[in-house]
Every structure is written in structure tokens, then in C-alpha cells.
Amino acid sequence: EVQLVESGGHLVQPGRSLRLSCTVSGFTFGDYAMSWVRQAPEKGLEWVGLIGSKTYGGTTQYAASVKGRFTISRDDSKSIAYLQMNSLKTEDTAVYYCSRGSGWLDYWDQGTLVTVSS
Amino acid sequence: EIVMTQSPATLSVSQGERATLSCRASQRVSSKIAWYQQKPGQAPRLLIYDASTRATAIPARFSGSGSGTEFTLTISSLQSEDSAVYYCQQYDNWPRTFGQGTKLEIK
Numbered sequence: 001e002v003q004l005v006e007s008g009g010h011l012v013q014p015g016r017s018l019r020l021s022c023t024v025s026g027f028t029f030g031d032y033a034m035s036w037v038r039q040a041p042e043k044g045l046e047w048v049g050l051i052g053s054k055t056y057g058g059t060t061q062y063a064a065s066v067k068g069r070f071t072i073s074r075d076d077s078k079s080i081a082y083l084q085m086n087s088l089k090t091e092d093t094a095v096y097y098c099s100r101g102s103g104w105l106d107y108w109d110q111g112t113l114v115t116v117s118s
Numbered sequence: 119e120i121v122m123t124q125s126p127a128t129l130s131v132s133q134g135e136r137a138t139l140s141c142r143a144s145q146r147v148s149s150k151i152a153w154y155q156q157k158p159g160q161a162p163r164l165l166i167y168d169a170s171t172r173a174t175a176i177p178a179r180f181s182g183s184g185s186g187t188e189f190t191l192t193i194s195s196l197q198s199e200d201s202a203v204y205y206c207q208q209y210d211n212w213p214r215t216f217g218q219g220t221k222l223e224i225k
Binding site for chain 2: 044046049061062064097102104110111
């Protein structure tokens with residue numbers, strides 16, 4: 001059974017940093033790209049970025065709204081994807097989802113809430 | 119950035135009837151479109167990819183069509199559990215982008 005379990009979301013002040021982790025099981029993690037998507041309260045889905053598999057050089061892509069502040073990485077030995085969020089802004093407040101894939105996203109975790117507020 | 123525009127914003131359809139949801143891309147995206155269903159408090163669920171291929175375990179009453187810039191998700195014989203917000207997403211170009219969603223209400 002495919003499972004994605006996310007952790008790390010909580011209340012943080014503007015300008016601070018936070019790292020989210022997404023631990024997966026049930027498939028060969030290293031063979032897949034991993035994506036991050038967020039959803040602000042009462043809003044739609046916003047693609048944040050992704051990291052490709054090692055086969056594709058582990059390359060990353062980011063949305064313009066987070067580029068230069070957020071970094072996605074992966075540890076294939078532990079089957080974990082990370083979203084490092086720096087210089088957080090109030091508009092980064094959202095539920096963050098990790099998901100499998102680089103095109104369509106076929107498995108998603110339950111989401112974790114990140115609240116950026118003073 | 120490719121802008122995805124969904125219509126209508128809200129759709130109310132009777133149980134047992136058919137619902138048709140539209141998604142338009144601001145430029146051609148071939149058939150690289152996915153559709154997701156999201157219920158309150160839940161993560162999105164993949165329904166359709168490559169514009170018309172049903173994902174694993176998705177009922178046959180869900181179907182997708184279109185290519186280029188115009189796409190449609192059709193849900194035939196609506197059931198109460200189909201009440202949700204539906205999103206389209208393009209993956210032909212970077213950044214990936216989602217539509218703003220269509221809220222489907224079952225009468």
C-alpha cells in the first residue's frame with residue numbers, strides 16, 4: 001500500500017524558516033519525482049514545486065511565488081522528500097501537500113498546516 | 119505561465135443526471151491535463167490524466183475529453199458522493215498550474 005506521511009507543519013513567525021518532511025512507503029521512492037502543492041484557507045490548489053528522480057538528475061522546479069525562498073530536496077536512502085521554507089511570509093499560510101509525480105499526481109498525503117503569523 | 123480557467127464556478131445538478139465541467143488553457147497543452155476531486159477536509163484525488171485516461175479505481179461514470187486548449191470532465195449518473203470541488207491541472211509546461219476549481223453540488 002502506498003503511503004505518504006507528512007510532518008513539520010506548525011505556527012511560525014514571518015521571516016522565519018520551517019522544514020516539512022514527507023516520508024513515503026509502498027513504492028520505490030527513488031524511481032519517482034515528488035511534488036509539493038499548497039492550498040491557502042478557502043482557496044484553490046497552488047503548485048509549489050518538485051524534485052525529479054535521480055534518473056533525471058534530481059532537478060528541481062519552483063513556482064515563481066516561492067523561487068529563491070523554498071528548496072526541495074530528497075533522501076532516497078530514507079524515502080523522504082523535504083520542503084525547506086525560508087523567509088516565510090503571511091501569504092505562505094496554507095495546507096501543504098506532498099504528492100507523487102511530476103505530471104499528474106497520483107498519490108497525496110493528508111496535508112499539513114503551516115501558519116505564518118506574528 | 120499557462121492560465122487554466124474552469125467554468126462554471128459552481129454547478130448544481132440533480133442526482134442521476136449528468137454534469138459537464140469545462141477547463142480552458144491559455145495556450146495549447148496537448149493532452150497533458152489531469153482532473154482531481156477534492157472533498158472538504160481531504161486531499162485531492164486523481165481522477166483523470168492525459169486528458170482522458172481514468173486513474174486506478176476511478177468509476178467509469180467519470181470521463182475526460184479534449185485536447186489543445188479545451189477540456190471537459192463529464193460525470194454521468196451523478197451520485198451524492200460526487201459532491202466536491204473539481205480541479206484541472208496542466209503538466210505540459212513549467213510551472214504546473216491548476217484551474218481555480220468548480221464546485222459541484224448534487225440536488
